[in-house]
Amino acid sequence: MNQLKIPMCVVTAGFILVSANGQAGEDIPFDEAELFFELNDTDGDLGIHGKVDGDEWKRLVIEDPYERRMMSVRANGRLKRQGITELFFESAEPTFDELDPDDFFKRFPQGLYEIEGVTLDGEERENEVYLSHVIPAAPDHVTINGLPAPEDCDAEILPIVTAPITLVWEPVLGPHAELGIDGDVDVRYYEVVVEIDDTDYKSTSIIPGGLTQWTIADMNFFTLSEEGEYKFEILVRAESGNKSAVESCFIVE
Structure with missing residues (x-):
């Protein structure tokens, strides 16, 4: 008796979630x-x-x-x-x-x-x-036109300089010594802000991580403070996103 052999196929049904943009199983992120x-x-x-x-x-x-x-x-x-x-x-x-x-x-x-x-x-x-708990060290040993920056704006004597103003600091090479945990720090950029307290006037610059000095050369900006006092902030941002900043003041005559 002849037998007819019929090949059997097993079909597996797969269920795939499709997102609104048509890509299967893929989360859509915020920009x-x-x-x-x-x-x-x-x-x-x-x-x-x-x-x-x-x-x-x-x-x-x-x-x-x-x-x-x-x-x-x-x-x-x-x-x-x-x-x-x-x-x-x-x-x-x-x-x-x-x-x-x-x-x-x-x-x-x-x-x-x-x-x-x-x-x-x-x-x-x-x-x-x-x-991340790795916090970059703050910019240190800041000078203003070659003069050491005071510890903060409450110092009894603030450095007196003339415009243009050049701020210089040591490069940030590692994590903060007292806060967070140890780890590598790659600098994304520095941000330099010079402002007049209690006003809207400020100069802000974001500069590459390889630079450790910046000059604010706008002479008109340094005529806006009646007392001649200006506040600066130097901020470092690591590739992790974390930031550390120092600030102090000086007087422009």
Whole structure:
């Protein structure tokens, strides 16, 4: 008796989740999402900062590495209809006498944080950002036209200089010696700010990490202070996003 052999095929059904943009199983991130620490080494305080930027959204949640919610933002009313595209925030920055740095870092553990949101169209957005406890050392041994910068603006004697003003500092090569944990530090950039207290007048420059001096040559700017006193801040930002800053004052005659 002849037997007819029929080949058997096993078909496996696969279920694939497709996101709104047609890409399978892929989270859609915000255009920009970051969390970082900022140290004011002169005043002795620390804070956590964050920024989110992207398509119009109505809800935002930030969770720490242990999936504990630490921030929730929800637009309501007419703002919910309009949508939010960019949000920047800074935490309070109590001095080290009020909040010990070790306790601060326990409050905001190192690791991956999730930033999640929902757009006006109901699409989900999600980013994972790494928050590091490696804090860059602050710029040190600052000089103003060759004169040592005082410890802070409350010094009894402030250096008296003439414009243009050149600020020089030592390169930041590693982590802060007293705060955070040890680790490599790659400088992304320095930021130099010179301003007149209690006014809107300031000069701000962001310069490459390979430069450790900057000249403010606008002579008109240095005629704006009636008392001739100017405040400067030199800030370093590491590739991790973390920042450290020093500040002091000088007088232009």
